[in-house]
Amino acid sequence: MEKAIENNKETYRLQGLSCTNCAAKFEKNIREIQTVNDVQLNFGASKLTVIGEATIEQLEEAGAFDGIKVLPENQRVKEVKIPFWKKAENKNTMASLIFLIFGYTSMYSFGEAHLATIFIFALSILIGGFDLFKEGLKNLTKLQFDMKTLMTIAIIGAAVIGEWSEGAVVVFLFAVSEALESYSMDKARESIRSLMDIAPKTAFIRRGHQEMELDVEDIKLGDILIIKPGEKLAMDGEVIKGQSSINQAAITGESIPVLKTVGDEVFAGTLNEEGSLEVKVTKLVKDTTISKIIHLVEEAQAERAPSQAFVDKFAKYYTPVIIMIALSIAVVPPLFMGGDWSEWIYRGLAVLVVGCPCALVISTPVAIVTAIGNAAKKGVLIKGGIHLEEAGRLKVIAFDKTGTLTKGTPEVTDIKVLKGQEANDLLGIAMAIEKFSQHPLASAIIRKAEEKGISLNDYKAEDFQSITGKGARALVNNELYYIGSPKLFEEMSHLPSSVEAEIKALQLQGKTVMLVGTDQDIIGMIAVADQVRDSSSKVIRKLLEIGIQKTIMLTGDNQATGQAIAKQVGLSEVKADLLPQDKLETIKSLREQYGKVAMVGDGVNDAPALATATVGIAMGGAGTDTAIETADIALMADDLNKLPYTIELSRRALRIIKENMTFALGLKLLALILIIPGWLTLWMAIFADMGATLIVVFNSLRLLRVKE
Known part of the structure; x- marks a missing residue:
């Protein structure tokens, strides 16, 4: 029975999770439930995983202090958006402000010590800070010193020494700070919510002879989706009927539609633009590409970046130190230096307020949540804060050649007749022999012949024989022909110097040369090359412009081919003739x-190099599980254009995290210095704390504006 409880794992979505301190306390409360073995709380994604057993009622009770609602992960609940000013806590804040204004009016009419003034300020404090006191006092009895505890001590202390107006201002500004922090975190989380809403929740399907509309959770493998023009696809699958342009921006970030025909793969969340399609479902809803993206983005936001780990550790020691400093300031001068108790207690309370670590604690997670969410919407999957930070520190980028810098499909570039044949005859003979071969270069020749309209009926090949590593031979129209590398013909008969010169010239252009001929004569040569992607040179130029020190190509091809492509795209260096181990x-x-x-590669044969690099970047993640699994960052489109954007976003995120930490600590340090001459008032202290929090939050939200 105990084993069953241990293995029981449930995931929930949370509503109302407002701050990092609340998240930590909620997690602690859940751990205290006896039947719970472990808890993982993802603040960025507002998601909870419980290992063990706990009812929703128990979980909501654990989060009652912050009004947290707990919902099963798969439960479809339409979140009702309440306008900012209509939320209950914000209404209380407004009421607190009204009484605060009345209090100052009364103070100037009757004086600060008048009962009416004190009563109005006390109402302002109670209305705006009721939830704060309830939680703060409870924490105080347990000696848990979080932000709310510090605030509660400061406000009660202000009331005790007769600073009712200051206490009321502190309550109001703290409530405003909390409301704006909650609003900004919701804004940052919207990137995930928008991903979750991309794919439809129902679909029209055909199962056997029946057509019906079903929830996506009820759709099975092999069901046929019927997709009309203008509709979004609800599931991943394979086109079995029709053709249409599909906008895949939701998955790959590319807004240019892609033509899909029978046999092509399509993804949930993409938009069918023109024709009607029938699609056979190949993945269940939990396994679709968009589901994987959402899951990985949420996991990425939960993973602590190095700077966040540092901040969390720092805050752990920082809060007790601030309490000790505040206590010393309040007690030491009156006891040993003849200071006025009221004045020094006031200064101690100001230190408590300004010392709240709220801005510091939120400085990293809000930036990471925003950056990773923004990247996902642009078709870039960053699998954690650590990878986001590391990408911002990159100095060198290595590229695989085939399929990364090049298209990965060789094309015939040159056909040269040397003796007694037409160009089409040369191509026809080559096609007749190569139709028996599985080599990629063979498919390039066959494609070129078909393009030229050359029919296999005119060139009949018999007695095909492969010559390992060198080429092949066959009887074509009853004459024996060979096709292969220059080495093959060199072994059969000496190559004329003019032919050698032409071969060398083509090889220096990065082309692979195949000769066609008999055992006596060479009748022609065909050059084949893997075509460089149109975007490669532009991407390399952009990377060098944004400060990448070196771009290097790693290829299994020969040095001449490598150098030719490197020169074409503007790379700094080439390493050729490499095996995966090399x-x-x-x-x-x-x-x-x-x-x-x-290391940038396709994520299949480059897996060892991707894993060894500081940051492994896979291209073409859409539909390629290997790419998503092996890489730290996946570019969902089969296109390098997203790479400079990813580096730029990571650098901006790194810079913003550093700025946030500097703002958070710098503003507090400045406020603490003002204590020495006695210039720091309670309302200035809370203003400094709120100011730091808001600067950090809005500075982080600038990451939403990073463009490609």
């Missing part, structure tokens, strides 16, 4: 030399 060793060597190195 790529891994090169990455290790680059890390030793430069420190922070990224």
